[in-house]
Amino acid sequence: MKLYEYMAKGILLSNGIPVPMGAVFKGIDGVAEFVEKVGPVAIKSQVLSGGRGKAGGIKFATDPQDTITKVRDLLATEIKGCQVETVLIEEKVNIERELYLAITVDGSKRQIVLLASIAGGMDIEQVPEEQVIKRFIDITIGLQPYATREITRQMGLKGREAKQTADIMLKLYQIFRKYDAELVEINPLVVTQTHVLAADAKMTLDDEAAFRFLPDVPYVEEKTAVEKKADDLGISYVELDGEVGVMANGAGITMATLDLLQHFGSSARNFMDAGGGSSEKATAAALEILLSTNPKALLINIFGGITRCDDVARAFVQVKNALDLKLPVVIRLVGTNEDLGTAILREQGIESFKSVEEAVTKVISLLKGGGADVHNS
Known part of the structure; x- marks a missing residue:
């Protein structure tokens, strides 16, 4: 869960880190x-x-x-x-220098890591890696004062700047642990004539730990209206900004489909994992959600294990007829009741693919060719 800047700064201030008035x-x-x-x-x-x-x-x-x-x-x-x-x-703060400071989790090393740099500001992503100091933190020991002093020396800070920055590092680590954070970032951490203070702040908290900090920290709803509707139906759905609406059954196969679209020169309008074992009614509801975002084309990629291919086929036919669907649609059906699902589609003049690569390249060719009917799916 991401927090708005003012929420993050409220937490920093209440835990002793100075912020602008x-x-x-x-x-x-x-x-x-x-x-x-x-x-x-x-x-x-x-x-x-x-x-x-x-x-x-x-x-x-x-x-x-x-x-x-x-x-x-x-x-x-x-x-x-x-x-x-x-x-x-x-x-408005009179800034002498802009620094960068963050604490997050390094997934590959499975450790908390503190990041610090003397090159803070808007383009922190462009800062060369060698200019970013990384300090991994042993959770059984925590961040100790000697470590923060060493980091400020590496940053080239001295006197008041070094002392105040080191103090902020310690408090930032305490906040990270206290609020079950995934990220606490200050960018820029600014140096003025009298203070080192957080001119901007980001915090991302673990959704699963929300019960620990509610109601002191309000829950921030990040989902769009369509994402909320999908969530209510138990469907994993994330809106993206591509052109092809994607429906698949499983997180892995969905991600692979998105990657293939990108590889062959297109992009996904969404991530939708309709899940395993979805009924015909649930599948139809998922399709309606998907189509409400007005994709330029639709790609359905089903590897039927628990999910039955005939249920998917019937659901698609139902939605197609109800909405008088005109946009290009490509369907791949493989697995449980595959032959029956293929036959249902064929009765509607729709062919299904067995190869996901063929399905992806077909939907892209229909887009580039300006196809407007449901065919050769």
């Missing part, structure tokens, strides 16, 4: 009074997508009226498909 607004009420109190401000859209700075999601203002105008503008925009509903307004 700020307030959250969902409209313009109270904005002028806040700006009169703090002076020049940064206005930051609160969305869960990255790269909001480059996308115009952060603005600066020097007076109340300018701030109100820019708040209105931000609240009327979308950042990478996310509607801005809340803004965080903070005092």
Whole structure:
């Protein structure tokens, strides 16, 4: 579960990590009074997508009226498909240096790792690996003060900067453990004339540990309306931004299908694992969800074990007739009741493939050829 910046900063502040003075607004009420109190401000859209700075999601203002105008503008925009509903307004910080600090889990080593760099800021992803310090943390020992002092020496920090940064590292590790976090990131961690403080913050918490921190930390719903509908039906579904709607039965086969689409020059509109053993009714519901996102083509890839190919075929025919389906559709059916499923489709003038590679290349060829009917599936 990702937290909005203002939520992450609230946690940092309550655990002793300094952040700029700020307030959250969902409209313009109270904005002028806040700006009169703090002076020049940064206005930051609160969305869960990255790269909001480059996308115009952060603005600066020097007076109340300018701030109100820019708040209105931000609240009327979308950042990478996310509607801005809340803004965080903070005092503008006079930055001398920008650092980077994060604690996360290294999946390959199965260890907590602290990442630090003197090259913080918007383009942290472009920083060469040799400029990023990695310190793996033994969970039985934790992050010790001597380790933070060593890291600040490696960063070239001295005096006040080194002491305050080392203290923030220790507190960040305590937050990471306390909130069952998957990621706690400060970028940038800024150095001013008097303080080292978190100018931005990201936190991702383990959904399965939500019961430990609720209600102190509000649950943030990240699913789209379509994803919520699929979740209610027990279907694993994630919206993507490609062109081919994909339905498969199993996480592995679904991921492989997405990879093949990419390999052969197209992209998926979604990830949909309809699961094993889905009934005809459940399969039809899954197809309706898939088609509601208006893909340019549809690819159904079923390897029937528990799932019966005839159920999938009947469900598709039902949805096709109900919606008068016109977009290109390609179906691969292999496994339980394969012959019966193939026969049901053939009665509708639809052929099924046995090879997933052939199915993928066929759907791409239909897209490139501008095919508009359900055929040769």
